Amino acid sequence: MSHHGSCHCGRIKFEVEGEPASALSCNCSICQRKGSLLWFVPRGALRLLTPEEDASSYTFNQHVIRHRFCPTCGMHPYGEGKGPDGSAMAAINLRCLEDIELKAVPITEYDGRSK
Structure with missing residues (x-):
């Protein structure tokens, strides 16, 4: 299934293939401030x-994740980095998808602050 997403003003638009089975809520210094719920997919799915x-x-920090954001409205719709196996991945902010029922997606808490 394909999902469409964007930043608030629409300057950044994308689609992503797949169906989120879960989301990650991280408490690191940036994720806590953004309030994003992350769905990790292979970069090719974005x-x-x-x-x-x-x-x-x-x-920031180890400079391994590119947190992508809109310079106009400031929204952070996705990030890019490498998965534990070294493959390219994207972290999609589920809050930026148009057609997702967030209450239906199980959320896993991640202690990124301690990493």
Whole structure:
């Protein structure tokens, strides 16, 4: 199944293939502030519908995750990095998808603050 998502103003638009079986709620310094619920997918499952250069990037700490955000409205619709096996992955902010019933997605708490 394909899901459509965007930032608040629509400058960043994308679609992602798959069905979220769960979401991750992280308490690290950035995720706690953003309030995102993350769904991890292979990077190939994410297809940008707007130019990649329309999104800004932010990295911190170990600089291994590119937190992608809209420079116009400030929303963080997705991030990019590598999974534990080294493969390219995307972290989709479920709150930025148009057609997801968040109450139906189990949420796993992750203690990113301690990592």
